[in-house]
Amino acid sequence: MLTELEPGSEIVFGDHQVVGVAMDTSSRELPPDGHACAYCDPELRGDQQELDEGDERLLEATRQFGFMVFRIGADDEGPGLAFTVGLAHRFDHPELVCFGADADVLGELVRDLANQVAAGSRFEDREIRTDVLHRAKVRFDALPTDRDAPRREHLGYACWFHRNASFPVLQVVWSDREGRFPDDPDHDPALARWQVSLGALRGSA
Ligand SMILES: [Zn+2]
Numbered sequence: 001m002l003t004e005l006e007p008g009s010e011i012v013f014g015d016h017q018v019v020g021v022a023m024d025t026s027s028r029e030l031p032p033d034g035h036a037c038a039y040c041d042p043e044l045r046g047d048q049q050e051l052d053e054g055d056e057r058l059l060e061a062t063r064q065f066g067f068m069v070f071r072i073g074a075d076d077e078g079p080g081l082a083f084t085v086g087l088a089h090r091f092d093h094p095e096l097v098c099f100g101a102d103a104d105v106l107g108e109l110v111r112d113l114a115n116q117v118a119a120g121s122r123f124e125d126r127e128i129r130t131d132v133l134h135r136a137k138v139r140f141d142a143l144p145t146d147r148d149a150p151r152r153e154h155l156g157y158a159c160w161f162h163r164n165a166s167f168p169v170l171q172v173v174w175s176d177r178e179g180r181f182p183d184d185p186d187h188d189p190a191l192a193r194w195q196v197s198l199g200a201l202r203g204s205a
Contacts, residue, residue: 035063039089039161058157062086067114070157071107074100079194082106083169084114085158093117094142094168095158099195109133113172123170137175142168143198150198171198 038044040063042056051059061068067086074080080103087093096113100106113123113132123129125142132138143151145166152159155169173195175181176188182197 040086055160058085058161062090062161066090066118069107069111069114071103073103074194078196080106081154081196082110083155083158084110085161087114087117088162088167088169091117093122094170095155096123096170096172097155097198098172098174100174101194109172125170133174135177137179137181139173139175139181140170141173141198142170150196154196154198169198173197 035041036044038046040059042051042059045051045059058068062085065086067084067090069082069084071082072080079099080101081097081099082103083097084095086095088095096110096117098106098110109132117123123140125140127140128137129140130137145168148164148166151169152164158167158169173181176191178186178188180187182192182195
């Protein structure tokens with residue numbers, strides 16, 4: 001059927017937009033064939049829509065490895081980003097998303113954080129960490145669960161995987177060199193275009 005997936009395999013989705021996928025590289029044990037559910041088993045999923053090869057491989061990899069990381073490069077429309085698909089389903093933890101200039105760096109960061117989740121760590125809304133990103137603080141901001149538009153716009157494959165149901169997401173927001181986050185009025189304006197503050201939508205009209 002499909003060629004064998006290994007940790008670190010990359011899958012390309014779509015013709016016009018190349019989306020790299022990095023997978024879990026931890027040595028964590030998951031039962032090789034013991035997991036079958038209607039989220040991540042292509043057979044059980046039973047979608048009406050036709051699955052293309054990329055879709056099938058996403059589901060297979062999520063079943064096999066527990067989560068995947070998507071990378072999308074920056075372009076004229078906006079910054080690059082990386083996000084997980086599968087944490088909310090498999091580890092009962094919010095999916096993670098991070099925006100920035102370099103999708104490869106973002107992918108590594110998100111994959112590292114996701115591996116920590118898979119190993120039992122939990123990240124909380126508004127939690128600040130100084131040990132996960134070189135020279136910057138990061139803050140975990142929960143996306144409002146009642147707003148679908150931002151997640152549909154930026155997290156398309158996560159929405160598809162979760163069947164558009166409301167699923168929890170934490171945005172990993174990074175600070176400037178002075179430790180100021182984008183919602184701080186003194187945040188370095190040169191960096192502002194590299195982050196879309198999904199969590200900052202909280203409470204706005
Ligand atoms: Zn599953």
